[in-house]
Amino acid sequence: xxxxxxxxxxxxxxxxxxxxxxxxxxxNHLYFYWYRQxxxxxxxxxxSFYNNEISEKSEIFDDxxxxxxxxxxxxxxxxxxxxxxDSAMYFCASSEGVRSVTFGSGTRLTxx
Amino acid sequence: GIQVEQSPPDLILQExxxxxxxxxxxxxxxxxxxxxxNPWGQLINLFYIPSGTKQNGRLSATTVATERxxxxxxxxxxxxxxxxxxxxVGNTNAGKSTFGDGTTLTxxx
Numbered sequence: 001x002x003x004x005x006x007x008x009x010x011x012x013x014x015x016x017x018x019x020x021x022x023x024x025x026x027x028n029h030l031y032f033y034w035y036r037q038x039x040x041x042x043x044x045x046x047x048s049f050y051n052n053e054i055s056e057k058s059e060i061f062d063d064x065x066x067x068x069x070x071x072x073x074x075x076x077x078x079x080x081x082x083x084x085x086d087s088a089m090y091f092c093a094s095s096e097g098v099r100s101v102t103f104g105s106g107t108r109l110t111x112x
Numbered sequence: 113g114i115q116v117e118q119s120p121p122d123l124i125l126q127e128x129x130x131x132x133x134x135x136x137x138x139x140x141x142x143x144x145x146x147x148x149x150n151p152w153g154q155l156i157n158l159f160y161i162p163s164g165t166k167q168n169g170r171l172s173a174t175t176v177a178t179e180r181x182x183x184x185x186x187x188x189x190x191x192x193x194x195x196x197x198x199x200x201v202g203n204t205n206a207g208k209s210t211f212g213d214g215t216t217l218t219x220x221x
Contacts, residue, residue: 031206033207033208033209037153042198042211042212042214043155043198043200043211044211045209045210045211048208050206050207055205055206055207056204056206056208058208089153091155095207097207098142098143098202098204098205098206098207099142099143099160099162099202100143100145101143101145101157101200101207101209102157103147103155105153105154106153106154106155
């Protein structure tokens, strides 16, 4: 069964550093997403991306976040200057249409 | 935005018991999914079910879209069913899903 692949599975970074989380969505999918889950809390929507542009973003997705599809297969989330409160599990997801979203296994980001 | 409420928040069962998890949502939806988050944090897609009824082994789900709720049934529960069950709904053209707070299921041997 096709999968959404995320790398790395766990990343530790110093506060103030930039991090890039990487994702390879399912190949025939057109919609891409990032979600995050702070430990013990629910999953929160960050951003959706379609046709090489952001189609919707949440209030969490402020200027320190950006997304990019640098080539035909990768989808990245960049956090410019990490804060302690950015520590969370970040999930990439993709879908063929706007329904039935498939999630990756997540990247656990720890900011120290 | 759309509100999602899941109940109960916690559920403890003996192995072999049956259970029903509920998801209420505040608006009409074009997307509803049930996920199981395992102890390693992975979100496993159980059902895509914006309406109707589906079954997959010991699991089944029913969504009554007109009444804005969905139910997830787990029969003959096993210890491996433990984890958090999330309902996620969407009603936008951009594919955004809003998650509920989840139901934490513990199945004891």
